[in-house]
Amino acid sequence: xxxxxxxxxxxxxTVRAKAGRFRRTSSVVSAVxxxxxxxxxxxxLGYLGPNGAGKSTTLKMMTGxxxxxxxxxxxxxxxxxxxxxxxxxxxxxVFGQRSGLQWDLPLRDSFTLLRHVHxxxxxxxxxxxxRCTDLLDLGSFMxxxxxxxxxxxxxxxxxxxxxxxxxxxxxxDEPTIGLDVLSKQAVRQFLAELGARGDTTVVLTTHDLxxxxxxxxxxxxIDHGRVVHDGTLTQLHERYGxxxxxxxxxxxxxxxxxxxxxxxxxxxxxEAARLVFALDSTAEVGDLIARLVTWGTLRDLSIAExxxxxxxxxxxxxxxxxxxx
Amino acid sequence: MVDRIRPYLALIATQVRGQASYRTSFFxxxxxxxxxxxxxxxxxxxxxxxxxxxxxxxxxxxLVVFGLSQVAFALADLAVGNIERLRTYVRSGTLDTVLxxxxxxxxxxxxxxxxxxxxxxxxxxxxxxxxxxxxxHVHWTPxxxxxxxxxxxxxxxxxxxxxxxxxxxxxxxxxSGELGNIVTYGGRDFTGYPVSVFGGWFRRLFAYALGxxxxxxxxxLALLGVRDPLGLPGWVGWAAPxxxxxxxxxxxxxxxxxxxxxxxTGS
Numbered sequence: 001x002x003x004x005x006x007x008x009x010x011x012x013x014t015v016r017a018k019a020g021r022f023r024r025t026s027s028v029v030s031a032v033x034x035x036x037x038x039x040x041x042x043x044x045l046g047y048l049g050p051n052g053a054g055k056s057t058t059l060k061m062m063t064g065x066x067x068x069x070x071x072x073x074x075x076x077x078x079x080x081x082x083x084x085x086x087x088x089x090x091x092x093x094v095f096g097q098r099s100g101l102q103w104d105l106p107l108r109d110s111f112t113l114l115r116h117v118h119x120x121x122x123x124x125x126x127x128x129x130x131r132c133t134d135l136l137d138l139g140s141f142m143x144x145x146x147x148x149x150x151x152x153x154x155x156x157x158x159x160x161x162x163x164x165x166x167x168x169x170x171x172x173d174e175p176t177i178g179l180d181v182l183s184k185q186a187v188r189q190f191l192a193e194l195g196a197r198g199d200t201t202v203v204l205t206t207h208d209l210x211x212x213x214x215x216x217x218x219x220x221x222i223d224h225g226r227v228v229h230d231g232t233l234t235q236l237h238e239r240y241g242x243x244x245x246x247x248x249x250x251x252x253x254x255x256x257x258x259x260x261x262x263x264x265x266x267x268x269x270x271e272a273a274r275l276v277f278a279l280d281s282t283a284e285v286g287d288l289i290a291r292l293v294t295w296g297t298l299r300d301l302s303i304a305e306x307x308x309x310x311x312x313x314x315x316x317x318x319x320x321x322x323x324x325x
Numbered sequence: 326m327v328d329r330i331r332p333y334l335a336l337i338a339t340q341v342r343g344q345a346s347y348r349t350s351f352f353x354x355x356x357x358x359x360x361x362x363x364x365x366x367x368x369x370x371x372x373x374x375x376x377x378x379x380x381x382x383x384x385x386x387x388l389v390v391f392g393l394s395q396v397a398f399a400l401a402d403l404a405v406g407n408i409e410r411l412r413t414y415v416r417s418g419t420l421d422t423v424l425x426x427x428x429x430x431x432x433x434x435x436x437x438x439x440x441x442x443x444x445x446x447x448x449x450x451x452x453x454x455x456x457x458x459x460x461x462h463v464h465w466t467p468x469x470x471x472x473x474x475x476x477x478x479x480x481x482x483x484x485x486x487x488x489x490x491x492x493x494x495x496x497x498x499x500x501s502g503e504l505g506n507i508v509t510y511g512g513r514d515f516t517g518y519p520v521s522v523f524g525g526w527f528r529r530l531f532a533y534a535l536g537x538x539x540x541x542x543x544x545x546l547a548l549l550g551v552r553d554p555l556g557l558p559g560w561v562g563w564a565a566p567x568x569x570x571x572x573x574x575x576x577x578x579x580x581x582x583x584x585x586x587x588x589x590t591g592s
Contacts, residue, residue, distance in 0.1 A: 098418045
């Protein structure tokens with residue numbers, strides 16, 4: 001059974017703009033424009049898109065915050081807005097830009113409050129809190145008021161707060177935004193472990209591509225409110241012609257020979273002793289290397305895997321219709 | 326039942342502790358509230374001093390109306406006054422975090438913002454009412470004793486309804502500004518005077534159409550045993566608290582419509 005099912009999900013906003021001193025014009029903007037999505041239990045889904053693509057709006061509809069304009073949506077078998085309270089008991093939510101913690105009180109107090117809010121038995125609550133405290137290393141700031149926590153500490157607190165009632169689905173909206181490298185690593189590590197256990201479904205929006213590369217097998221890319229890709233990272237690379245890059249450094253400057261006999265290989269640049277080749281998915285690295293050694297003495301050789309940034313930026317740049325075809 | 330309200334009680338307890346972490350500010354708020362209340366009373370007394378009576382009522386009688394209105398407002402302000410912060414919650418997106426908890430939205434917002442700082446105002450208002458009732462030499466009967474408790478509570482429900490209904494505007498209109506305050510504080514000031522001092526369409530609209538005459542004026546007539554100079558029969562004073570559930574019903578409908586129009590902000 002699918003934990004999340006969306007069919008033709010749409011959300012329109014009316015945007016009013018000033019036109020003259022008193023007159024205003026209004027226009028309808030589709031933030032989410034017909035999204036179909038099915039997420040199975042235990043999946044770790046990366047929901048990716050540029051700013052304003054409709055990521056947060058989709059998440060808000062799935063968590064019962066916003067009412068969809070059209071389309072069918074069920075999460076954990078509930079219709080999010082009409083059954084908001086029952087759904088809220090089964091999901092955990094972290095909005096990276098908002099805090100669900102008690103600003104003026106020690107972190108611990110927020111967790112105690114959540115025990116009452118979600119009516120979690122004391123024993124279960126203590127066990128869940130202990131697990132999060134160990135994994136996220138909360139011990140040192142448990143008694144610090146939330147307003148005095150660093151962003152990284154606070155985010156670890158938010159994650160714990162979202163998980164204390166053992167939700168089936170965890171929604172994370174930009175969980176690593178603004179964090180330093182160490183905090184990002186801590187958060188990713190934690191999510192990877194959560195994903196590995198396989199009983200919690202995680203939906204993660206981000207525009208930090210490293211999050212996605214580390215964590216998500218499945219990637220949904222959204223742009224202008226539409227899904228433009230739904231599949232694995234490898235599929236994304238295949239579909240959008242991601243290229244590996246082979247950089248060859250020779251002992252002395254060489255004149256590049258002919259590579260037309262090698263399918264999928266193109267010479268990208270040649271500067272003195274360094275040649276750079278781009279290889280698509282049909283190319284054989286071995287054949288290229290065999291050819292290179294005939295041109296001169298190779299001093300160094302490196303192969304770079306395709307950069308997800310490149311793929312995504314190419315995706316954003318191309319018009320949506322051509323991508324869909 | 327206890328199990329159902331426990332999460333809200335936990336929210337209240339948490340919020341009171343949060344407020345207590347700013348002790349000095351808490352003290353100034355308390356003092357400020359009493360001061361502004363004193364200013365209202367002073368204005369009324371100055372008016373009474375020059376004319377001796379207002380709208381056909383003597384000083385003690387006017388003070389009973391004023392006291393009833395103040396106690397009702399103080400109660401409402403204590404319980405739901407901070408709902409006006411809904412505007413801030415909508416703008417900052419805090420409402421999103423409220424919506425993802427398995428509790429009612431209105432209940433949470435009220436529990437998150439119980440105005441303990443306004444406790445002083447309630448004590449002060451109750452003092453004025455008690456003094457006014459003594460000054461007016463009310464002939465007490467069991468029914469009047471009941472009315473003097475029910476009327477402020479019903480009035481509080483009435484004001485609370487105004488608070489909720491006007492705060493709901495924030496769902497449609499994020500920059501709703503001081504609109505809510507005009508209606509709530511305007512309403513409080515209107516109910517503090519005998520309705521007979523107002524005239525024409527103004528009186529018809531606020532006292533009767535919007536029901537503000539039933540908060541303090543008509544119950545006060547019943548307590549004082551005075552005939553309405555505007556000609557309504559005596560039982561109106563006893564029935565006046567019935568305006569409260571009607572107001573609450575309307576406010577509830579406005580709220581439910583409002584929450585469905587919530588459109589959140591930003592990412």
